[in-house]
Amino acid sequence: MKSILEIMADELRPLFSARGYDEKFAMVKVSNRPDLCEYQCNGAMAAAKQYKKKPIDIATEVAEAARDCSMFSEVNAVMPGFINLRISNEWLADHMEKMAQQEKLGLNEESEPKTVVIDFGGANAAKPLHVGHLRSAVIGESIQRMARYMGNHVISDVHLGDWGLQMGLIITELQERKPELPYFDPDFKGEYPAEAPFTIAELEEIYPAASKKSKVDEVFAEKAHQATLRLQEGFAPYTAIWNHIMNVSKKDLKRNYDNLDVHFDLWKGESDAEPYIPGLIDDLVKKGLAVESQGALVVDIAEESDTREYPPCIVRKSDGAALYATSDLATIIQREQDFHPDRYIYVVDKRQELHFTQVFRVSRKAGYVKPETELTFLGFGTMNGKDGGPFKTRDGGVMRLEYLIHDINEEVEKKIREKGRVPEDEIAETVRRVGLAALKYGDLSNQATKDYIFDVDRFTSFEGNTGPHIQYMDVRIKSILTRYAEEKGAAAAQAAVIRPAESDSEKKLQMVLAKFGEAVESAWNEIAPHKICAYMSEVSDAFSAFYLDNNILGETDENRQKGFIALIRLTSRVLETCMDLIGVKAPDHM
Structure with missing residues (x-):
């Protein structure tokens, strides 16, 4: 349309x-x-x-x-x-009615749907999610929802950090704490235990302790390095511990991501790329792209059109170890074999821009992706506290994400109980939905590349440009529609059609609703979830003005009232579709 x-x-x-x-x-x-x-x-x-x-x-x-x-x-x-x-008001009303008859409200889906891989940048296994993981999660989730809504085939991958030195540190620390475990007995034969030798709470304490120790104890650090190498060589006891680490970590990570209503098609990690690395190195050497420099293997990525100097991409260190770039290149080879993507989107901290410039250029020079394949780096800014610095706990530490969600929900519940409009048996679910809207809208309403101030009081407000305010507008509309159906009957509600506008606010609302398709297409084309938020805010403001101008349920002209009902029903559909695109749902009452 x-x-x-x-x-x-x-x-x-x-x-x-x-x-x-x-x-x-x-x-x-x-x-x-x-x-x-x-x-x-x-x-x-x-x-x-x-x-x-x-x-x-x-x-x-x-x-x-x-x-x-x-x-x-x-x-x-x-x-x-x-x-x-x-x-013309008559023409516009007819256009609105045609829009309302379409499942996707007049949206023009991709004429040539693409296979899109979205990489969420990867939380680290064995570590809890903290506030630094919020942006990649909510931005990436919105992007995958937009991509699917536009008709694309999407593969989203959490892409965990699960294969680095942290694993050797955990194994070494575990050995010092529990040397009696069978994984450390060279004479042990048979199957290793199915039960992990640690809980998630213990695991999350083991890693920081080991990391701290490695910085002051050279012997411990060397043991951890050797443990990492043995794990990567396939040493069975360490592989068994690694499987325990991954099983315990993934269970906890999934719980936390579920709390954000963020989901992935794949739970891959750096370890999945490991088998592809030897072939990758050989191929780069054979093609003459990887050359030795001070004992390391590097690929020159400089191009004649560059206006700045780009350092070469190191694909193997002088000690033979692979790096993040090597792993990301191997992952691209794996994804090309498995999915043949038309586009990659990496949702990562903007400080990683140089890294991905190197990875993308090596991928193109080596022919690992087609010339027409789109490689998109969406670098996001930081979430800061009211003081303008990185968001911290009161004692200066990095806040766990689940604690942030708890603080948001606590504030939301206080406001909901003060209003007293939500039945007691709905409060828990209402708090969850409104809290998520406060959190996600507060983040996504900002342009992804920019830093922003996280303000719990402002984000949880039921007024202004906030997620809860958008939800409140939809709840108000649904309440009117329910009361109308109760008074006039469901058939009358369904039969209502949009009429030519008779006031400025009615026409303004229709004109804003008509921009739905453009707003979604623009947000997807520019990979800009903040444009969905801006459009929702515009719809909410237009509805609010219309609502104040018209006594919808008290309107005595039956045909005029039906026109109002049809118009706000379309408004609710537009708002709820947009909310879904950022991973938010409205509650039944607020």
């Missing part, structure tokens, strides 16, 4: 062409002076230069012809050469 701007341009193109002007000048945009007009065509200004005529003369010719178009209620040519347009 074409947008209103596209339809307007379609109407104006033949009018320009019939008068000897190029159709390209028939572009229409939303007016920045709504007091003068709703839409505007400025093509006569550019056409005047090409055709050596006064802009107002061209605008007048086209405007006179456009007055016969049924979609316009008003067309005026104004100095120095603008064509001001107002849309």
Whole structure:
């Protein structure tokens, strides 16, 4: 379904062409002076230069012809050469009704759906999720929802950090604490225990203790390094411990991600890329791309068009160890074999930009991806406290994500109980949904690449540009629809159709709803969830103005009331679709 701007341009193109002007000048945009007009065509200004005529003369010719178009209620040519347009209320109501009849509300899905791999940057196994993991989770989840809604085939991968020195540190610390375990008995034969020798709480304490010890104890650090190498060589006892670490970690990570309503198709990690690394190194050497430099193997990624200096990508250290770049390149080879993606999107801290520039360039130089494959790095900014610095706990530590969620929910519950509108048996679920909206909208309403201040009080407010406010608007609409159906019957509610607007606020709401498809397509094309949030805010404001202008349930004109009902029903569908695209649901009461 074409947008209103596209339809307007379609109407104006033949009018320009019939008068000897190029159709390209028939572009229409939303007016920045709504007091003068709703839409505007400025093509006569550019056409005047090409055709050596006064802009107002061209605008007048086209405007006179456009007055016969049924979609316009008003067309005026104004100095120095603008064509001001107002849309017909009858045409707009018909357009709204057509939109309401479509499952995806007039959205134009991808004409050529793509296979898209979304990499969430990877939390580390054996460590709890902290606030630093929030952005990749909520931004990535929104992106995968938008990608699917647009008709693409999506493979999302949490891509855990599960194969580095941290594993050797944990194994070595575990051996010092529990040397009697069979994994450390060289004479042990048979099956290793199915039960992990630690709980998630113990595991999360073991790693920081081991990491701290390795910084002051050289002997311990060397043991950890050797344990890491033995694990990566496939030493059976350490592999068994590693499996325990992964099983315990994944269970806890999944619980935390579920609390955020964030989900992945794949729970892969760096370890899954390990088998591909030897072949990768050999291939880069054979192609003459990887060369020795001070004992390490590096790939030059510099290009003639570069305006800055890029260091070479190190794919193997002088001691033979692989690096993150090696692992990410091997992962691309694995994904190419398994999925043949058309596009990759990496949702990672923006400080990793150089790393991914190196990985992308090596992938292209080596031919691991097709020339037309899109490699997108979405680097996000940091979440900061009110002091402008990194978000911390009161004692200065890094806050666990589950504690942040708890603090948000605690504040939300306090506000919900103060209002006293939610039945007791719904409070827990309402708090969960509203808390998630506060958290996700608070993050996603900011442009992903920018840093932002995390403000619990502002994000949990039921007023202003917040997630709870958006939810409250939808809850209000659903309450009206329910009461209308109870009074008039479900059949009457379903039979209601959108009518031509009779007030400015009614028309404004219709015009904002008509932008749904454009908003979603733009957000996806630019990988910009904040545009969904901005659009929801615009819809909510337009509905609020309409609601204040009209006593919907008290309207005595039955047909007019039905028009109101049909319009707010569409408003609810638009809001709920947008909320779903950022991973949020409205409760039944607020």
